[in-house]
Amino acid sequence: MASAQSPSTSSRPEVSIAASRSTLMYEVVTIEVKGLMPGEAITLRTYFHDEGKKFESHAHYRSDVNGKVNTSEQGSEGGQYTGVEPMGLFWSMTACPNHKYGTRYMKNDVTKPLLVNITVHCGHLDSSQCRHDVNPIATTSVERWYMNTNVERFEVRAGRVRGILLKPKGPGPFPAVIDMFGGVRPGCNEIRAAPLATKGYVAFALAYFGGEGQPPKLEDTKCLEMEYFEEATDWLSSQPYVQAGGIGTIGICKGGEMALAMAIHFPEKIRATIAFSTAGIFNVCPTSYKGEFFPHAEYDLHHDNYQQMATIMNQISFAPDGALITRDISPDTKLLERYQKFEKIQCPALIICGDHDGSVNWTNNGRIIAEKIQTNGHNNDCELVVYPGGGHLIEPPQAPLCITSYQPPWGLIHWGGIPAQHAHVQDEAWTKMLAFLEHNLRCDSQSIPASKL
Numbered sequence: 175m176a177s178a179q180s181p182s183t184s185s186r187p188e189v190s191i192a193a194s195r196s197t198l199m200y201e202v203v204t205i206e207v208k209g210l211m212p213g214e215a216i217t218l219r220t221y222f223h224d225e226g227k228k229f230e231s232h233a234h235y236r237s238d239v240n241g242k243v244n245t246s247e248q249g250s251e252g253g254q255y256t257g258v259e260p261m262g263l264f265w266s267m268t269a270c271p272n273h274k275y276g277t278r279y280m281k282n283d284v285t286k287p288l289l290v291n292i293t294v295h296c297g298h299l300d301s302s303q304c305r306h307d308v309n310p311i312a313t314t315s316v317e318r319w320y321m322n323t324n325v326e327r328f329e330v331r332a333g334r335v336r337g338i339l340l341k342p343k344g345p346g347p348f349p350a351v352i353d354m355f356g357g358v359r360p361g362c363n364e365i366r367a368a369p370l371a372t373k374g375y376v377a378f379a380l381a382y383f384g385g386e387g388q389p390p391k392l393e394d395t396k397c398l399e400m401e402y403f404e405e406a407t408d409w410l411s412s413q414p415y416v417q418a419g420g421i422g423t424i425g426i427c428k429g430g431e432m433a434l435a436m437a438i439h440f441p442e443k444i445r446a447t448i449a450f451s452t453a454g455i456f457n458v459c460p461t462s463y464k465g466e467f468f469p470h471a472e473y474d475l476h477h478d479n480y481q482q483m484a485t486i487m488n489q490i491s492f493a494p495d496g497a498l499i500t501r502d503i504s505p506d507t508k509l510l511e512r513y514q515k516f517e518k519i520q521c522p523a524l525i526i527c528g529d530h531d532g533s534v535n536w537t538n539n540g541r542i543i544a545e546k547i548q549t550n551g552h553n554n555d556c557e558l559v560v561y562p563g564g565g566h567l568i569e570p571p572q573a574p575l576c577i578t579s580y581q582p583p584w585g586l587i588h589w590g591g592i593p594a595q596h597a598h599v600q601d602e603a604w605t606k607m608l609a610f611l612e613h614n615l616r617c618d619s620q621s622i623p624a625s626k627l
Contacts, residue, residue, distance in 0.1 A: 196287065196317040200369055200571050200604060202260050203316055204246040207294055210237040216311075217253065217295040218245070219304045220263040221270075224288050227279055228270040229574055230305075231263050234298040252298060255594055264290065264318075265597040267574040270305075276497070276580035276587075279573070280359065284340075284368040285327065287317035318572075320368035327368075330378070332409045334402065336385035338362045339378050339410075340371035346415035349422070349615035350376035352406060352436070356427030357392040357458055358581050360384020366424070366570050373608060375615075378410050382432065392428065392458050400439050400463035403432060407443050420445030420521070422615050424607070426568065427451055427533070428458070434514060434523070434543070439463050441520045446614035448524045448607055451566045453534045454514060454543045468514070493532065497578045497588035501535045516546035522555040522614045523547050526603050528564020532590030536560055559606060564599035565591020571601040 197203055205218060214237045221230035233253035235243045246260040254266040269277035281288060293310035295303075321327070321340065330337045342348055351370065355363040361384040367377035381388060382398065389395045411421055423444055425433035430452030437447040461468050491499045525544050527536035534540075544558035561568075566589040567576045575596055581587045591599070 196319060198322065198369065198372060199288070199318050199320050199365075199573060200601075202246070202572070203264070204244065204260060205263065205292060206245070207235075207237070207243040207312070208241065210241040210243065212237060212239045212241050214241065215296075215298050216243060217297065217299040217304060218243070218263060219293045219295065219301075219310075220267060220290050221293075222267070222288060222290050224279075225282055227277060228272065229267040229279055230270055230301060231267040232299070232301050232304050233259075233263055233266075254301075257594070259594060259597075261572050261597070262594075263292070264572050265575050265600075266593065274580055275495075276578050278576045278579040280363065280576075281320060281365050281573075284320040284364045287319045289315055289317055291315045320365060320372075322372045325368065325371040327364075327371075330409075331386070333405060334387065335380075335406045335409055336362075336388065337378050337380040337406070338364055338367070339376065340364065340367050341376040341415060342371060342374055344415075346376070347417040348374060348376045348415060349611070349617075350378065350410055350413075350416040351422040351424050351611070351615070352378045352380050352403075352410060352433075354380050354382065354423075354425040354429030354432055356425075356429050357383075358427075360390060360392075365573070369570055370611075375611065376410070376413070376416055378406070380406050395459040397467070398432070398459055398461045400435060400461065403436050404440050404443070407436065407440065411443065417615075417617060419617075422446040422448070422611060424448045425450070425452070427453075427566070431455065431514075434516065434519065435461070437519045437521055437523065438515055439518075441518065444521050446522045446524075446611065447519065448526070448610065449543070450526045450568045450603070451528070451531055451534055451536075452525075452539065452543070454516070454539045493578065493588040495578060495586065495588075497532075497586035498584055499532045499588045499590075500584075501532055501590075516543050517549045519547045519556075522610070523557070524607070524610045525556070525558045526561070526568060526606065527559075528561045528566065528568060528591060528596065528599055530563055530590045530592055530596070531566040532588035533566040557610075559603070561595075561599040561602065563592040563595025564603075565589050565596050567591070568596075568600055568603050571597070571604050575600075 219232040231254045233250035237243050249258045250256050255262040292314050294312040295307050295310050327340045330339050353367045362379040362381045364379045367379040370377040383392045423433035423436045430449030433447050437444040525540050527540045547556040578588050
């Protein structure tokens with residue numbers, strides 16, 4: 175239990191966190207303020223300075239008849255969200271004014287916690303007033319961890335395969351997954367792999383561009399060879415701590431595209447696949463397997479094909495903040511079958527998307543992918559989940575949401591999502607993913623290791 179009290183007078187409120195001082199990122203933290211006058215107005219503020227980025231949030235509360243505020247029971251009256259949102263002060267955090275609009279927070283070093291500071295202020299203040307209030311009536315902090323002490327992490331350099339592997343300590347064998355992110359973040363991203371390892375999985379965060387010896391950007395990649403992904407699959411499957419019988423693949427956006435492609439092209443090695451917010455087509459750069467090149471969609475604003483650029487620009491719309499909405503830049507649905515043969519997928523598949531995705535049109539993509547998978551006559555174990563209010567970046571829960579971010583060369587990209595609903599989508603999708611993996615990857619005889627810190 176973490177708590178803090180202003181030292182000047184015992185009548186000042188006490189801030190207590192109804193959880194361990196150190197918590198895992200997907201765990202709910204209840205903030206409770208005691209010692210207030212009944213009906214007293216206060217502002218709760220959260221902020222952090224991590225890896226060169228400063229984020230903050232605030233919300234307005236009013237104490238009950240006992241002079242208490244509990245974020246899990248009482249609703250915010252204003253600020254960056256309203257209503258009962260137990261984790262609202264965490265997912266609603268946005269970049270402080272010294273950052274460029276659209277700055278995205280994504281943890282790089284998952285071996286270190288995110289330290290979130292919590293302050294209590296008298297009255298209902300705005301964010302600027304909170305920042306300039308040098309004497310909050312109470313303060314405390316909580317550490318948010320992506321992995322627990324039972325997880326070990328090491329770099330992988332196996333042939334040309336590059337990535338970061340996170341696994342539970344011990345000999346196993348454990349169920350294993352390859353985890354991939356989209357085309358705008360080079361190298362390895364461990365924000366999903368680390369908590370998966372905490373949940374008892376061997377999680378291999380695979381770099382397919384931006385890693386050692388790889389092109390720095392996806393658009394610089396001459397060709398993505400499926401053999402690379404097969405080598406990664408074979409390497410992971412051969413490890414003595416990995417459960418036999420096949421691995422899982424997980425990906426978002428471009429990573430989801432590759433997760434599905436792996437299930438298509440080497441189905442005997444893939445036991446389950448999950449794709450978040452994927453267009454389902456090969457795009458940006460060519461893809462090949464065993465000498466065969468697959469059709470792909472090219473969207474390049476640097477291209478000197480001005481007719482193509484004009485067509486793309488006619489398909490772009492804009493969010494109120496001026497960010498680009500690219501969901502309508504997609505090939506005709508009749509051409510989708512040319513891109514990937516989804517009907518060849520034999521393993522259970524989970525397709526997750528949001529109906530407020532600003533990047534991918536799930537109506538033209540997710541639904542068609544699921545229907546194609548189910549047409550093979552022997553794979554009815556495919557589920558399409560479309561979350562109302564969900565945007566494109568469906569990531570592990572309780573971290574700051576990303577609705578819009580700055581992405582060269584496009585500028586501001588509107589990823590979409592209705593903030594409070596999208597936060598709930600991330601929570602539900604995380605639970606859905608874990609249940610899917612548990613059902614399709616873990617052997618009956620295996621037990622789940624403790625996932626507490």
